[in-house]
Amino acid sequence: MIRFILRRTGSLFLLLVAVSFITFTLFQFGPADPASAACGQECTPERVQEARVALGMDQPFLVQYVEYMRGLFSSRMIGAPGAESLCQWPCLGKSFQTNENVSDIIARSLPYTFSMAIGALVLWTLSGVGLGLLAALRKGSPTDKFIVGAASVGVSLPIPVTGLFLLLVFVNQFHLLPFTTNEINSPFGAQGPWAWLLNYLLPWIALAVLFSASYIRVTRTNMIETFGEDFIRTARAKGLAPRTVTFKHGVRAGITPVVTMLGMDIGLLLGGAVLTEQIFSVPGLGFTAVRAAISGDLPVTMAITMLAAFFVIVANVVVDLAYAAIDPRVRLQ
Amino acid sequence: MTQPSQTATPSPLASGSTKTGAFLEVRNLSVKFPTDDGVVSAVNGMDFTLERGQTLGIVGESGSGKSVTSQALMGLLKGTSAQVTGEALFQGKDLVTLPEAGMRQLRGRNIGMIFQDPLSALHPFYTVGHQIAEAYLVHNKASKKQARAAAVDMLGRVGIPSPDMRFDEYPHHFSGGMRQRAMIAMALICEPELLIADEPTTALDVTVQAQILDLMSELQQETNSALILITHDLGVVAEVCDDVLVMYGGQCVESGPVDEIFYDTRHPYTLGLLKSMPTLTTKSGRLNPIPGQPPSLLALPQGCIFSARCEYAALAGHGVCESQRPQFTSEDGHGTRCHLGLPQILSIRNPR
Numbered sequence: 001m002i003r004f005i006l007r008r009t010g011s012l013f014l015l016l017v018a019v020s021f022i023t024f025t026l027f028q029f030g031p032a033d034p035a036s037a038a039c040g041q042e043c044t045p046e047r048v049q050e051a052r053v054a055l056g057m058d059q060p061f062l063v064q065y066v067e068y069m070r071g072l073f074s075s076r077m078i079g080a081p082g083a084e085s086l087c088q089w090p091c092l093g094k095s096f097q098t099n100e101n102v103s104d105i106i107a108r109s110l111p112y113t114f115s116m117a118i119g120a121l122v123l124w125t126l127s128g129v130g131l132g133l134l135a136a137l138r139k140g141s142p143t144d145k146f147i148v149g150a151a152s153v154g155v156s157l158p159i160p161v162t163g164l165f166l167l168l169v170f171v172n173q174f175h176l177l178p179f180t181t182n183e184i185n186s187p188f189g190a191q192g193p194w195a196w197l198l199n200y201l202l203p204w205i206a207l208a209v210l211f212s213a214s215y216i217r218v219t220r221t222n223m224i225e226t227f228g229e230d231f232i233r234t235a236r237a238k239g240l241a242p243r244t245v246t247f248k249h250g251v252r253a254g255i256t257p258v259v260t261m262l263g264m265d266i267g268l269l270l271g272g273a274v275l276t277e278q279i280f281s282v283p284g285l286g287f288t289a290v291r292a293a294i295s296g297d298l299p300v301t302m303a304i305t306m307l308a309a310f311f312v313i314v315a316n317v318v319v320d321l322a323y324a325a326i327d328p329r330v331r332l333q
Numbered sequence: 334m335t336q337p338s339q340t341a342t343p344s345p346l347a348s349g350s351t352k353t354g355a356f357l358e359v360r361n362l363s364v365k366f367p368t369d370d371g372v373v374s375a376v377n378g379m380d381f382t383l384e385r386g387q388t389l390g391i392v393g394e395s396g397s398g399k400s401v402t403s404q405a406l407m408g409l410l411k412g413t414s415a416q417v418t419g420e421a422l423f424q425g426k427d428l429v430t431l432p433e434a435g436m437r438q439l440r441g442r443n444i445g446m447i448f449q450d451p452l453s454a455l456h457p458f459y460t461v462g463h464q465i466a467e468a469y470l471v472h473n474k475a476s477k478k479q480a481r482a483a484a485v486d487m488l489g490r491v492g493i494p495s496p497d498m499r500f501d502e503y504p505h506h507f508s509g510g511m512r513q514r515a516m517i518a519m520a521l522i523c524e525p526e527l528l529i530a531d532e533p534t535t536a537l538d539v540t541v542q543a544q545i546l547d548l549m550s551e552l553q554q555e556t557n558s559a560l561i562l563i564t565h566d567l568g569v570v571a572e573v574c575d576d577v578l579v580m581y582g583g584q585c586v587e588s589g590p591v592d593e594i595f596y597d598t599r600h601p602y603t604l605g606l607l608k609s610m611p612t613l614t615t616k617s618g619r620l621n622p623i624p625g626q627p628p629s630l631l632a633l634p635q636g637c638i639f640s641a642r643c644e645y646a647a648l649a650g651h652g653v654c655e656s657q658r659p660q661f662t663s664e665d666g667h668g669t670r671c672h673l674g675l676p677q678i679l680s681i682r683n684p685r
Binding site for chain 2: 229230231233234235236237238239240241242249252253326327328329
């Protein structure tokens with residue numbers, strides 16, 4: 001088990017290096033010119049050159065990259081010679097736009113993304129697995145057909161449609177919920193958990209509609225398959241109560257593919273839900289990343305890309321560990 | 334030893350029955366499955382009786398309705414689309430009409446079941462011991478510790494070495510034979526009066542088969558339980574059964590004491606089955622199969638179900654085999670469903 005974790009940590013590190021290098025290269029050879037963007041409207045070639053030096057972009061590509069990566073392990077000095085400032089560890093650089101520490105920007109955005117992800121996750125897992133299980137138990141009935149139908153509608157509705165629809169109905173039309181505010185980013189804040197819940201309810205629903213549809217389908221298919229297994233017949237032949245047969249024997253065995261999906265989706269979502277954050281004006285990682293990419297703010301884009309990759313990889317490791325916990329046959333090796 | 338005939342006197346051991354009657358009495362049991370292509374008649378009017386301490390072998394080829402019969406008796410078809418009709422009186426209770434909740438009380442405690450492939454029949458995610466203890470806990474008010482002790486004891490009784498250690502292992506740690514032993518331990522932990530074994534040795538190799546059969550006979554004698562052994566292996570039947578019931582196309586075509594079925598065969602299908610068994614003295618190197626295919630259960634023939642494959646259908650004359658379903662006639666506990674009279678059967682069996 002320890003060897004497994006060590007090996008996965010090693011590959012995690014290598015993957016992060018690869019991701020950072022690719023992002024760095026893309027920016028280097030992309031059309032965006034951060035220096036002219038940073039120097040503003042009235043700009044002379046000299047001022048652009050000054051800005052370029054200030055941003056460290058006059059250095060050769062590899063030097064820039066190594067310098068950037070060094071910041072992940074120690075504090076470093078940043079800025080033009082003579083006007084350097086200290087960037088505390090973990091140094092992800094300073095924003096080309098605001099000269100703010102990137103780590104501060106991320107620390108500010110992360111709670112919004114977490115708030116969005118956690119609620120949506122709970123909502124879609126409960127509804128997806130619950131409805132999928134119900135459909136499997138009532139296979140062929142009108143309930144089953146309705147759930148399957150609703151799932152295919154849900155999966156084909158893009159976030160802008162559901163999001164704007166929800167806003168229109170619940171906020172504009174009937175004033176049932178407040179419009180999302182960026183003052184609330186944690187259930188432990190001054191306004192308390194209830195305000196947090198109301199604030200994020202619509203984004204959660206919008207994400208849950210999209211995600212739970214595929215969870216319904218995967219759960220239903222797998223549970224139908226599992227309920228046909230011999231060990232379910234054995235469980236019934238023992239005289240176990242239907243509830244025990246369904247949950248202890250059925251769901252435990254049929255849920256593994258859902259765990260995989262869940263891991264992937266958590267990883268993806270923690271990297272920022274770009275569309276949802278835009279529509280509900282939630283200043284999370286996705287929102288910040290889009291703004292940074294448009295303005296050519298390399299350090300911010302780099303940091304968020306790497307963080308997103310980090311979350312996906314970590315989620316994968318967690319999925320593997322969860323598999324071993326669920327299925328004793330995986331523990332063999 | 335009582336015979337499986339309607340006139341059988343109830344064994345004194347069949348106590349606990351509310352009506353006077355056999356320990357298990359199945360009358361006109363039929364199972365139909367509605368499908369998109371039509372109604373599949375899997376079992377068509379089965380009759381048999383069974384007493385405690387007896388072993389009944391049900392033989393027949395794949396799709397002859399052996400397993401469906403056993404599942405109907407276990408009530409495992411309740412809650413599915415299957416239509417079960419007829420009667421199956423177990424100690425006076427009708428297993429066909431008994432609601433699921435009542436059936437659940439019987440399953441595991443009064444009727445145990447052993448399945449064919451122990452690897453897929455055991456849950457891969459729980460330890461063998463846990464699964465056996467679980468079967469004990471459903472029907473007994475006991476602590477986890479007591480259940481564990483009972484399960485360890487049972488594992489020992491089915492011949493698993495160091496049962497206390499094996500308790501905590503998973504099915505994939507066990508060998509095929511061990512798994513079937515564990516399956517037997519699970520089925521027997523509540524000492525059921527009736528044990529149904531659905532091809533218990535089919536997935537095992539021959540040396541292990543004999544051990545498992547011995548074990549089942551031994552445990553059956555200890556608890557004086559009744560055993561229904563479903564198999565397509567006539568060798569197994571000859572070894573352990575008291576009575577045999579031969580199934581074809583969801584019907585019982587011949588039934589009787591094991592010796593009579595083997596040495597006084599009365600049905601052409603049973604004859605065909607016996608002839609198709611390879612023996613060490615068979616001269617030609619080829620097997621003797623029964624030609625043709627079993628009938629489609631979607632559309633059973635109007636006449637005798639076996640008529641299309643029967644070599645001797647012409648002997649009955651007037652196309653009676655193709656047009657009329659023969660009745661099941663029984664004499665001294667040996668019954669058959671055939672239009673041919675005994676002299677004709679004898680001349681087929683002993684050709685001059």
